[in-house]
Amino acid sequence: MNRKLWIWVIVAFSAFASIMLGVELMSEHNYKKSILSSRLEGYADIVSRTDDYFRTTSFLPDGIRVTVIGLNGNVVYDSFESADALSNHLSRPEIAACLEGKDGCSIRKSETLGIEYIYYARRYDGVIIRTALPFEINQKRFMHPDRMLLFTILLLFAATVMVIILISRRINDEVDRETNQKLQNQKKQMTNNIAHELRTPVTSIRGYLETLVNNPDMPAERKELFMEKAYLQTLRLSELIRDISLITKIEEAPELLSKGTVVIRKMTDDVTEELSEALKGQNITVDNTIPENVTVNGNATLIYAIFKNFVENTIRYAGSGVTISMSYRGESDGKAVFQYSDNGKGVAEDQLDRIFERFFRISSEDSHKAEGSGLGLSIVRNAIAFHGGTVKASTFLPHGLMFTFSIGRD
Secondary structure, three states, X not given: OOHHHHHHHHHHHHHHHHHHHHHHHHHHHHHHHHHHHHHHHHHHHHHHOOOOXXXXXXXXXXXXXXXXXXXXXXXXXXXXXXXXXXXXXXXXXXXXXXXXXXXXXXXXXXXXXXXXXXXXXXXXXXXXXXXXXXXXXXXXXXXXXXXXHHHHHHHHHHHHHHHXXXXXXXXXXXXXXXXXXXXXXXXXXXXXXXXXXXXXXXXXXXXXXXXXXXXXXXXXXXXXXXXXXXHHHHHHHHHHHHXXXXXXXXXXXXXXXXXXXXXXXXXXXXXXXXXXXXXXXXXXXXXXXXXXXXXXXXXXXXXXXXXHHXXXXXXXXXXXXXXXXXXXXXXXXXXXXXXEEEOOXXXXXXXXXXXXXXXXXXXXXXXXXXXXXXXXXHHHHHHHHHOOOOEEEEEOOOOOEEEEEXXXXX
């Protein structure tokens, strides 16, 4: 990527980030303003239920100003000043809004007291009741955007710029290599997919946490529910980052992955033990006939990931009450051949060629329940390729899904 194009990318992204930041700040400002308006609305409703304004306002919190105004704009009652001493209020924006049939809300300096207030006005039978709070330190601090939000946005902006820099350097090294054009396109697509996939859990976590911060009086059971949901989203985010890291390591730093003797039966038993609770929850049984003496020369982490992703896919997509079968099919061209199958719902024929693609998820009526990263089978394909093998998906008759794959023994 040349210098001029890189500058345009930075400028375009900066403009986009600035717009998003502005929209976010405006949205938060309006949201917090609505909270203050809701409080003032409640006070106005209380005052509207009585004719004894003085006695009623005495029960309201300190600092709440109440003004009762006739439809002609004349002040009938004010909790801070004598009504006779106050001028006609028809020109006040919140009063004008009420006369047009809407609730009025404004933030401005009081002409009477000379200090800034947030006003809320609503029309009732024959009068307009306006409540107000001094818009001083507490309110201003409340209306200001959260520092954590600003820090998060700036941090994400900086991280994105760093990602763009790293990717651009990578692309710049390969731009003159015609044979790597396909790899460049894949990297761009991967970046877009990662950004899209990360956005969902990050947005959810932020939403739950903002709700907790902005509602300190929320019932304890509700707080616990929100914290649990935020925690589950962090697990999903952690899984996604882990899988992205593993794929990147396989593709870009395979020399860092050491090999050794791996006993396949022990590896598969460890996988089913780790996922035993999930298997029981779906009433899934495992029929593992791989002999205990079958070994390969490979990376234990990657081989474990192969079988774990197969089992997790069955748990997520195959349905309940199915059977998983794992078997060793012998040796071919110096490679150990294995089969993994389940007799679950299976995959449509037109999707079999795509299930190894990154972020591809099987289309089904229950697919919305799956919370995987969408990278499981892509990791399987890359891990098997690292070991010099191949993998093929096919329909397991009469129904289900079967994977036939090989792992080099050298």
